[in-house]
Amino acid sequence: MSNDLVKMRRALLSVSDKTGLIDLAKALNDKGVELLSTGGTAAAIRDAGLPVKDVSEITSFPEMMDGRVKTLHPMVHGGLLALRDNKDHVAAMDEHGIGAIDLLVVNLYPFEETVAKGGDYEDCIENIDIGGPAMIRAASKNHGFVTTVVDVEDYARLLEQLDTNDGATTLAFRQELAQIAYARTAAYDAAVSTWMADAIGNTAPRRRAIAGTFVQEMRYGENPHQSASFYSDGSTRAGVSTATQHQGKELSYNNINDTDAAFELVAEFNPKDGPAVAIIKHANPCGVSRGKTLVEAYENAYNCDRTSAFGGIVALNTTLDAETATKIVEIFTEVVIAPDVTDEAKAIFAAKKNLRLLTTGGLPDVKSGGQTWRQVSGGYLIQDRDNGAIDLADLKVVTKRAPSDQEMQDMLFAWKVAKHVKSNAIIYVKDGATVGVGAGQMSRVDSTRIAARKSEDMAEAMGLDAPLTQGSVVASDAFFPFSDGLLTAAAAGATAIIQPGGSMRDDEVIKAADDAGLAMVFTGMRHFRH
Structure with missing residues (x-):
């Protein structure tokens, strides 16, 4: 392993995002650092009046195949990977004229942005970076001697290091940047593999990868003894992260x-x-x-x-x-x-x-696709987002009495709410507002009772003559396995029920609804939420 401080003498800059590039190149040049670069990056540095050497000059090979091959060469990777304190490595560098590269500044082709903009298959493929990740991984492995920068936000930190340490970086700084660099290439590969699985219609690929970008560290998690952090997955969907x-x-x-x-x-x-x-x-x-x-x-x-x-x-x-x-x-x-x-x-x-x-500037599209992830011991559960929705045409009236127009509208409202209540979920609604919510109980009838009891408590607090559940409708996120839950809702004053149906005892439940004078519709769709 190297000494703590490593002086910057030679840097390779190859960036897709040119933000801050010229200021960084100027600062490095002012410190006497030789600049190597490729393609558009070299052109931008040269146009700014700064000295820069094309990588093709040191490899003796031109960029070829539409830029696909330019840095994949021993003159580059040898300069990044060579251990400066290994005499065999140094001898190989001398024999083949390989110059050491002390600083690598790379950000990758905008693959994620291309996907987000709806790029077609070929466009997305062309925006998969190869040389960049290869150099990043090489330089990061050799962080004992090489500093690797992959984020524009670290340019200022790099220059501060060089100012503080007379043109050198510390081992601790290089280690930190190496970790960031490996996380970046991992996130990039995760984005590519996830996109490709979707593009080829593979809903259950052999391997899945997830990645996130740090947003903030929490004071603690759900409880004070738990540490926690918040990471963004890069989605542009309106919500908390955006x-x-x-x-x-x-x-x-x-x-x-x-x-x-x-x-x-x-x-x-x-x-x-x-x-x-x-x-x-x-x-x-x-x-x-x-x-x-x-x-x-x-x-x-x-x-x-x-x-x-x-x-x-x-x-x-x-x-x-x-x-x-x-x-x-x-x-x-x-x-x-x-x-x-x-x-x-x-x-x-x-x-x-x-x-x-x-x-947020907008609302999330509840009909959009995407997936949700949940960690369990030893693995992950992955499923499609619950974007299931119904409208009037999807409802099947199963009782002798059909719902009134107002009952139907309230049932559709209640059904939307039920999708977001922990199962077992029971929701009473009247005139476009919830009047009782029962959530997360082990028994559906318990959820029905709790929701009704809450409505009774509110009626007392508001000085009402009767709970708002009188004349309400009820939504159940899953079928009533027995008639007891339905009858409990009826006792609370509900007049109509919306539920998925599909129980072995549907006939028994429908008869109970008819006997109680209730209207009931089946959705054919369940909304469990655990």
């Missing part, structure tokens, strides 16, 4: 998890159909509503379960206005997320310094 935070403390692990759940739920409701609000607590909704105005939607969502809404996450499907902001700040709220916010609403929130306000 949001702008306007105020408030740094988001915690639980904040991010709950805010994601809230925003994915509220995105189910198209703003063209009216404002909608979802309030989330511990990843489950405690109130969801549409309204003629945003403030009405918020108040109705809040009135589903005021107790649980305290300290919750509020998600809106349209621009946050001042009237709604005024209502939100009446209770303690952790996070508010919306596509946009008015200046007046921002001013109202400014008085609540700890409240986090996020805007």
